[in-house]
Amino acid sequence: MNEILSVDDLVVEYNRNGSKVRAVAGVDLRLEKGEILGLVGESGCGKSTLGKAIVGILGAAEGEIIFDGLPVKKLTRGKRPEHFRNLQMVFQDPYGSLNPRRKIGAQVIDGLVIGGMHRSKALARAQELLGMVGLPADALGRFPHQFSGGQRQRIAIARALAASANVLIADEPISALDTSSQAQVSNLLVNLVHELSVGMVFISHDLSIVRRISDRVAVMYLGKIVETGTVEQIWESPAHPYTKALIAAIPHADGRSTMPTDLPGDVPNPMSPPNGCRFHPRCPLAMPDCAVIEPEFVTLADNRQVACHLQKAGQEPVSLELIPRVPAP
Amino acid sequence: MTLLNVSDLTVTLATSTGDADAVRNLSFSLDHGEILGIAGESGSGKTMTALSILGLLPYKGKASGSINFEGREVLGSSKKEFQHMRGKEISMIFQDPMTSLHPMLTVQTQLTEHMRYHNKMSKSAARESALKLLDTVKIPDPASALRAHPSQFSGGMRQRIAIAMALACEPKLLIADEPTTALDVTVQAGILRLLHQIRDERNLSIMIITHDLGVLSSLTDKILIMYAGSEVESGPTRELLSNPRHPYSQGLIAALPGASREGKFLTSIHGMPPELGNFPSGCAFHPRCGFAEDRCSVPPIDATVVSEGHRIYCPVNPFSHDRVEQS
Amino acid sequence: MILSPNTRKTLKALETPTEKKGKGSTNSIWRQPLAIVGLTIVGVWVFVAVFAPWVAPYDPYSQEFDKFIPPSAEHWMGTDELNRDILSRVIYGARISLPYSILLVVLSAIIGTIVGGVSGFFGGRVDATLMRITDMFFAFPGIILAMAVAAALGPEIRNAVIAITIVAWPVYARLVRGLILNSKSSDYVTASSLLGSSSLRTLFVDLRPNISGPVFVLMALEVGTALLLLSGLSFLGLGATPPSAEWGAMVSMGAVNFDRWWVGLFPGLAILTAVLAFNFIGDTLRDALDPRTAKALRD
Numbered sequence: 014m015n016e017i018l019s020v021d022d023l024v025v026e027y028n029r030n031g032s033k034v035r036a037v038a039g040v041d042l043r044l045e046k047g048e049i050l051g052l053v054g055e056s057g058c059g060k061s062t063l064g065k066a067i068v069g070i071l072g073a074a075e076g077e078i079i080f081d082g083l084p085v086k087k088l089t090r091g092k093r094p095e096h097f098r099n100l101q102m103v104f105q106d107p108y109g110s111l112n113p114r115r116k117i118g119a120q121v122i123d124g125l126v127i128g129g130m131h132r133s134k135a136l137a138r139a140q141e142l143l144g145m146v147g148l149p150a151d152a153l154g155r156f157p158h159q160f161s162g163g164q165r166q167r168i169a170i171a172r173a174l175a176a177s178a179n180v181l182i183a184d185e186p187i188s189a190l191d192t193s194s195q196a197q198v199s200n201l202l203v204n205l206v207h208e209l210s211v212g213m214v215f216i217s218h219d220l221s222i223v224r225r226i227s228d229r230v231a232v233m234y235l236g237k238i239v240e241t242g243t244v245e246q247i248w249e250s251p252a253h254p255y256t257k258a259l260i261a262a263i264p265h266a267d268g269r270s271t272m273p274t275d276l277p278g279d280v281p282n283p284m285s286p287p288n289g290c291r292f293h294p295r296c297p298l299a300m301p302d303c304a305v306i307e308p309e310f311v312t313l314a315d316n317r318q319v320a321c322h323l324q325k326a327g328q329e330p331v332s333l334e335l336i337p338r339v340p341a342p
Numbered sequence: 343m344t345l346l347n348v349s350d351l352t353v354t355l356a357t358s359t360g361d362a363d364a365v366r367n368l369s370f371s372l373d374h375g376e377i378l379g380i381a382g383e384s385g386s387g388k389t390m391t392a393l394s395i396l397g398l399l400p401y402k403g404k405a406s407g408s409i410n411f412e413g414r415e416v417l418g419s420s421k422k423e424f425q426h427m428r429g430k431e432i433s434m435i436f437q438d439p440m441t442s443l444h445p446m447l448t449v450q451t452q453l454t455e456h457m458r459y460h461n462k463m464s465k466s467a468a469r470e471s472a473l474k475l476l477d478t479v480k481i482p483d484p485a486s487a488l489r490a491h492p493s494q495f496s497g498g499m500r501q502r503i504a505i506a507m508a509l510a511c512e513p514k515l516l517i518a519d520e521p522t523t524a525l526d527v528t529v530q531a532g533i534l535r536l537l538h539q540i541r542d543e544r545n546l547s548i549m550i551i552t553h554d555l556g557v558l559s560s561l562t563d564k565i566l567i568m569y570a571g572s573e574v575e576s577g578p579t580r581e582l583l584s585n586p587r588h589p590y591s592q593g594l595i596a597a598l599p600g601a602s603r604e605g606k607f608l609t610s611i612h613g614m615p616p617e618l619g620n621f622p623s624g625c626a627f628h629p630r631c632g633f634a635e636d637r638c639s640v641p642p643i644d645a646t647v648v649s650e651g652h653r654i655y656c657p658v659n660p661f662s663h664d665r666v667e668q669s
Numbered sequence: 670m671i672l673s674p675n676t677r678k679t680l681k682a683l684e685t686p687t688e689k690k691g692k693g694s695t696n697s698i699w700r701q702p703l704a705i706v707g708l709t710i711v712g713v714w715v716f717v718a719v720f721a722p723w724v725a726p727y728d729p730y731s732q733e734f735d736k737f738i739p740p741s742a743e744h745w746m747g748t749d750e751l752n753r754d755i756l757s758r759v760i761y762g763a764r765i766s767l768p769y770s771i772l773l774v775v776l777s778a779i780i781g782t783i784v785g786g787v788s789g790f791f792g793g794r795v796d797a798t799l800m801r802i803t804d805m806f807f808a809f810p811g812i813i814l815a816m817a818v819a820a821a822l823g824p825e826i827r828n829a830v831i832a833i834t835i836v837a838w839p840v841y842a843r844l845v846r847g848l849i850l851n852s853k854s855s856d857y858v859t860a861s862s863l864l865g866s867s868s869l870r871t872l873f874v875d876l877r878p879n880i881s882g883p884v885f886v887l888m889a890l891e892v893g894t895a896l897l898l899l900s901g902l903s904f905l906g907l908g909a910t911p912p913s914a915e916w917g918a919m920v921s922m923g924a925v926n927f928d929r930w931w932v933g934l935f936p937g938l939a940i941l942t943a944v945l946a947f948n949f950i951g952d953t954l955r956d957a958l959d960p961r962t963a964k965a966l967r968d
Binding site: 068069070088090091092093095098100101102104106109110111112113114115120123124127128169172176 | 868
């Protein structure tokens with residue numbers, strides 16, 4: 014089996030004013046070696062929380078995360094067990110993920126030195142890795158503030174590679190960069206995934222980039238995954254109304270003045286999610302059952318998964334025609 | 343009569359290394375009810391252009407040239423004249439709805455404040471007006487919304503409130519600086535539709551500043567692309583986006599993730615935009631341009647007409663002989 | 670590692686790092702006028718303290734002169750109530766004030782850093798308890814507590830140092846705890862943990878460089894305060910004992926003999942210049958540490 018990461022029934026909670034809020038409310042996920050899984054969703058859907066839980070920064074209230082055969086536990090004060098050091102994260106903020114007061118070289122070799130490698134050997138390896146991400150060897154002796162945002166992200170990636178990462182959880186890795194750096198870092202990640210058979214979960218709100226680089230996509234809404242499938246399936250024939258609305262909302266630069274489709278309403282408060290299907294209050298295709306019974310996350314005939322009463326397990330996906338709730342202005 | 347006519351606008355800012363021109367000899371016009379999009383990367387001067395129209399340049403910033411609004415020259419107005427204009431004739435909304443609304447004041451106060459200043463309305467008349475405005479921007483339950491504070495609303499709702507504030511005194515021109523950049527894509531779609539609707543209902547002119555070509559494509563009637571303080575290309579939206587002629591515009595469009603379906607590799611324009619005060623001579627884009635020739639670094643760079651209303655600033659004009667295919 | 674043509678092609682498109690100005694060194698910062706003045710004055714005092722026997726014109730304890738001679742050619746600073754040359758005493762005073770102030774600062778920094786470090790690192794109840802204790806010490810008016818301790822232990826410069834250390838350490842504890850709490854939530858600390866670093870290692874490898882800078886700044890700024898407190902205690906008779914040539918004690922005598930203005934003025938000036946100089950150095954250190962002001966000063 015090529016599967017390197019699996020998530021089952023994951024629930025992540027946090028405390029807000031004394032009550033528990035489920036930022037991730039029961040999620041299943043699979044990732045294979047050498048695969049890029051795009052995890053998309055809008056603000057408050059829980060994708061960042063999910064990423065942090067997978068890696069162990071946040072603890073799971075329920076459910077299980079299996080990385081390369083072993084269950085992932087939350088980070089403790091002690092050393093993270095060696096097996097899990099191959100599960101790494103790339104953070105969103107290129108200015109916060111590097112220690113401003115330590116030289117780049119020292120930071121890149123951290124993973125190696127902790128693993129017992131001799132310092133000089135580690136530095137040689139660091140040079141190699143910096144070369145792989147397109148930075149010169151003399152970068153080793155410099156400090157983070159001497160580099161641009163895009164370069165810092167590359168350094169952070171080199172640091173993750175130094176730990177021989179098998180799986181990278183990339184939490185909005187290019188959102189904070191300028192356009193040219195975005196392209197460069199994205200291309201670098203894509204290359205590394207294919208060169209090294211690394212698995213990558215690419216968390217982003219930018220659907221266009223996710224569409225270009227992902228193999229499969231998972232769509233999140235209010236703490237749950239509503240649909241997963243290949244990029245073609247998701248874009249060409251979305252099986253969940255939210256997915257369809259999300260894609261229809263993207264404006265295209267084709268000069269044809271088509272207005273993107275609006276999805277009225279607001280994301281509900283995660284403290285009190287709607288009964289039944291979480292999306293039903295805003296869903297143009299909602300049926301009476303949707304307000305009462307929460308749809309199960311089922312696998313369709315073409316191997317994708319969706320949680321919607323309109324789709325039946327084992328069947329071909331039903332194509333959705335969105336009836337707009339509000340007539341377009 | 344055109345609503346807004348900007349000619350030869352130059353904005354000079356004071357930097358730590360001396361004066362630098364953030365906007366250089368910019369000219370454009372806007373008709374009643376027209377939506378103009380100003381596009382460019384950060385540092386292109388687009389925000390300074392907008393701020394100079396309202397007299398909101400930073401300390402020691404100077405603007406020269408001509409900004410003609412409804413037949414009168416606006417550049418050089420006194421503080422009081424600008425104050426009279428802001429909110430009443432020209433309004434502005436900003437990128438971050440978290441910080442552009444006052445966290446401590448109720449929605450009602452913020453909506454009615456300048457209404458009462460400009461139009462000398464009574465409190466109850468202003469409140470009536472405010473309710474209608476909230477309805478226009480589709481805020482549910484306007485009566486409760488008036489009593490609430492901005493922190494109780496989501497980002498998209500706050501932007502709608504900001505738009506309501508901007509419309510309160512019925513301005514003729516609304517300037518929107520990256521109004522949807524900080525919003526989710528579905529929320530953005532709602533705001534774009536709202537702006538379109540308001541334009542149709544009130545014949546409002548809108549100047550929208552953004553780097554997002556998708557937003558420009560759906561909302562605007564015409565586009566002005568800026569680079570290093572100068573125009574590189576301008577024209578009707580449909581024409582410009584389907585037939586971009588300036589190498590920079592071509593690059594921007596080719597760099598869009600949705601531009602091609604081939605492979606996973608994104609392209610981007612080589613190099614970085616120049617820093618303020620260090621703009622290359624002649625066409626500022628020439629160091630990054632694959633078509634650059636010697637004459638590109640020699641000022642002045644004159645406009646070349648591509649078609650009706652569509653012009654570029656490129657001495658080489660490399661695509662003049664063939665219509666460029668859009669994938 | 671063999672890279673495919675695609676990777677090599679990608680790497681070609683990646684730019685060479687932009688060379689930002691400077692290499693992170695702070696050399697040019699020390700060329701600021703404030704820094705030069707501060708360093709010069711401290712340098713002079715250190716020199717004077719070290720080479721006192723050669724620099725001082727007379728023996729500071731010798732009482733062979735006349736009483737209360739105003740400043741003159743033989744006695745640049747005059748003589749005091751016990752017929753001693755004031756200039757020599759001021760010079761020898763540096764040997765007490767400087768080392769003891771620095772000792773005091775180092776001691777309180779060590780204690781405060783340990784308390785703040787443990788507090789920030791462990792958090793929870795340990796943090797709460799230690800911080801309440803720190804607050805208690807903070808609440809006491811410094812000089813009063815120092816007076817009480819010094820009075821209880823007996824007037825001696827060593828006891829004065831102990832007394833002041835007791836009131837001086839809390840500020841370091843607060844600082845270090847704050848820095849640790851701040852840094853603990855940084856992504857780079859999380860990244861270190863993901864790479865397998867234990868919290869202890871993170872503390873010493875990742876957090877220490879972020880803590881040492883501000884602590885040193887605080888220490889430099891606190892030397893002046895320490896010096897003033899020490900002199901103050903001696904002024905009150907609770908520090909250095911006669912016949913020690915300590916600046917604070919000398920100022921005390923000057924206060925009693927107000928009409929002989931030179932008795933109190935010169936030791937007072939000595940305190941003033943030393944404290945000011947340390948404050949200048951502390952300010953410069955702080956500007957050097959903050960990357961934004963550092964850049965502004967460099968350009």
